[in-house]
Each structure stands twice: as structure tokens, then as C-alpha cells.
Amino acid sequence: MSPHVILRVVSKVLIPFIVVFGFYVHFHGEYSPGGGFQAGVILASAVILYALIFGVDAARRAVPPAVVRVGFALGAMLYAGVGFATLLLGGDFLDYDVLHPDLSHHTGQQMGIILIEIGVLVTVTCVMIAIFYAFAGRTPEISEEDW
Numbered sequence: 001m002s003p004h005v006i007l008r009v010v011s012k013v014l015i016p017f018i019v020v021f022g023f024y025v026h027f028h029g030e031y032s033p034g035g036g037f038q039a040g041v042i043l044a045s046a047v048i049l050y051a052l053i054f055g056v057d058a059a060r061r062a063v064p065p066a067v068v069r070v071g072f073a074l075g076a077m078l079y080a081g082v083g084f085a086t087l088l089l090g091g092d093f094l095d096y097d098v099l100h101p102d103l104s105h106h107t108g109q110q111m112g113i114i115l116i117e118i119g120v121l122v123t124v125t126c127v128m129i130a131i132f133y134a135f136a137g138r139t140p141e142i143s144e145e146d147w
Contacts, residue, residue, distance in 0.1 A: 036121040048129070082112060
């Protein structure tokens with residue numbers, strides 16, 4: 001039996017709540033403090049907690065580094081793509097009003113903000129996980145006996 005059984009059980013209970021809270025912060029970011037960046041860090045913290053409790057190799061199997069690399073590229077491309085789409089539709093860069101040309105302009109603003117925030121969420125989550133993988137995967141410079 002593992003000596004860390006309590007940590008494993010508690011983390012299995014907490015990680016889904018951390019993920020749900022991350023999505024809550026994301027989807028309520030336009031109405032309250034929060035948004036893509038904060039939610040991305042919260043989602044990455046769930047993966048980092050998983051790695052700390054179950055091991056980096058288990059985390060790399062759950063969220064492979066290739067998926068992380070593709071994720072932060074796609075998130076940045078989504079962010080930039082929304083900006084270029086607004087340029088192509090005749091507006092300024094990130095001028096959300098041209099995304100849905102109705103009279104109230106609220107629909108285009110909503111669509112633009114949501115797309116931008118999804119891009120930020122994916123990018124920040126994947127970059128934070130990539131940074132953790134980079135530091136967790138390096139070999140220590142000082143041996144355990146020298147500590």
C-alpha cells in the first residue's frame with residue numbers, strides 16, 4: 001500500500017473541482033474578474049497537481065507534450081485569427097463589431113470576446129504545462145547526497 005494514499009484520494013477528489021472552477025472563471029470572465037489568463041493558470045494547476053501526486057510520467061501520458069505544443073500554437077492562432085478576420089471583414093484589428101453586423105453590436109462583441117478568451121485559455125494552459133514539463137523533466141545538477 002502506498003504511503004501517500006491520502007494525498008492520492010484527496011487529489012482525485014480535488015482535481016475535477018479545480019477544472020470546473022477554471023471553466024467557471026473562464027466563462028464568467030466577461031462579467032466578473034477573471035477570464036482566459038486566470039482560467040488557463042487554474043486549469044494548468046490541475047495538471048501540475050496531478051503530476052506532483054501521481055508522477056510526471058503519468059501526467060505526460062494524460063496530457064502528452066505533443067498535445068501541449070499543438071495547443072499553445074492553436075490558441076495563439078485563434079487569437080490572431082480573430083484579429084485578421086476582423087481586418088478581412090473591413091474593420092480594425094480586433095474590432096469585434098464587424099463579426100456580426102446587427103444594429104446593437106452586442107452579438108459581435110460577445111462572439112469576439114469569447115473567441116479571444118478561448119484562445120488565451122488554451123495558450124496559457126498549454127504554456128504553463130509546457131514550462132512545468134520542462135522544469136520537471138530536467139536532471140538535477142546536484143546529487144541527492146550533496147544536499
